[in-house]
Ligand SMILES: O=C(O)C(=O)C[C@@H](O)[C@H](O)C(=O)O
Ligand SMILES: [Mg+2]
């Protein structure tokens with residue numbers, strides 16, 4: 001089997017909040033007539049520049065065409081040469097590598113008539129506990145809006161949530177108090193996510209203030225790549241600490257500095273299933289746990305994470321992929337399924353990722369390029385369409 005062609009299609013998908021995320025659907029054709037699909041998810045993150053999609057396709061074809069899709073390690077090495085790791089959370093080169101690597105996994109598994117989970121080592125679990133995101137409060141009036149989201153999601157079986165915090169601690173506190181009062185033990189707050197907005201001491205002070213309420217762990221309580229700061233924070237709190245993995249060098253520093261309890265591993269942020277498996281293996285060797293994070297993918301990207309999560313022996317914490325529940329639409333005929341707050345891993349009977357593109361939906365949401373609309377930094381940080389300053 002040889003790779004014969006590649007196509008990239010840009011999608012602009014609004015969230016229920018009105019915030020629009022741009023994703024790129026990847027199709028890799030093989031000379032046996034099969035097509036592998038992948039997803040470069042959510043380019044709508046800082047930094048505020050965009051990539052030329054036509055030029056990206058030319059570069060990727062120069063790397064992939066004529067190659068065997070089974071040479072996944074070699075092709076990942078080539079992709080890494082072209083789109084190197086950086087020490088930055090939202091490095092767009094990782095998004096590119098992720099979409100290609102997922103499509104290669106889909107293509108190879110399809111050609112063998114097996115699912116991606118089987119292709120990467122088999123299934124430890126058939127469903128993955130996830131939590132629904134409550135985005136950051138900037139104003140007190142957002143508290144009631146967010147309690148209404150919890151109410152609505154609980155009615156749909158989501159009993160676990162994660163809260164982005166740190167911009168308005170009065171509102172964060174009011175929300176946590178409201179959850180405790182209205183829902184009690186029916187609702188679990190998995191984590192407070194500081195999103196690297198505060199230095200470690202400010203995050204520690206905020207954590208102590210909010211610790212009168214119930215939550216299980218804390219994520220990103222220091223500025224990016226402050227490995228010592230994460231360690232200082234971690235030594236001064238009883239909460240497990242998680243951090244996203246955005247490069248092997250960064251993960252290596254976090255292991256050396258004993259910065260975290262949990263590695264938040266998402267294929268999108270480390271550049272694919274192949275790289276994510278290496279990061280999970282490094283975590284296992286270092287005696288650390290993992291959770292599957294998210295950039296909030298569509299169903300193709302979410303399915304890739306479900307297959308990955310299914311195969312991990314150290315996936316010991318509630319994970320985050322809930323993208324298909326956040327967007328107003330999707331781009332596949334049968335979106336991934338959630339049941340009682342679990343993401344269901346596509347069945348063994350479905351080859352590859354188990355996803356089939358829906359071109360009616362794709363044509364409904366497709367756009368020409370990754371150019372930005374009129375969007376502000378706070379909207380990008382908090383994934384909101386709200387314009388109130
Ligand atoms: O855990 C996180 O941090 C995120 O989920 C980051 C979010 O910004 C996510 O990428 C999103 O687009 O909602
Ligand atoms: Mg996070």
Ligand SMILES: [Mg+2]
Nearest residue numbers: 042294295296
């Ligand atoms: Mg995102």
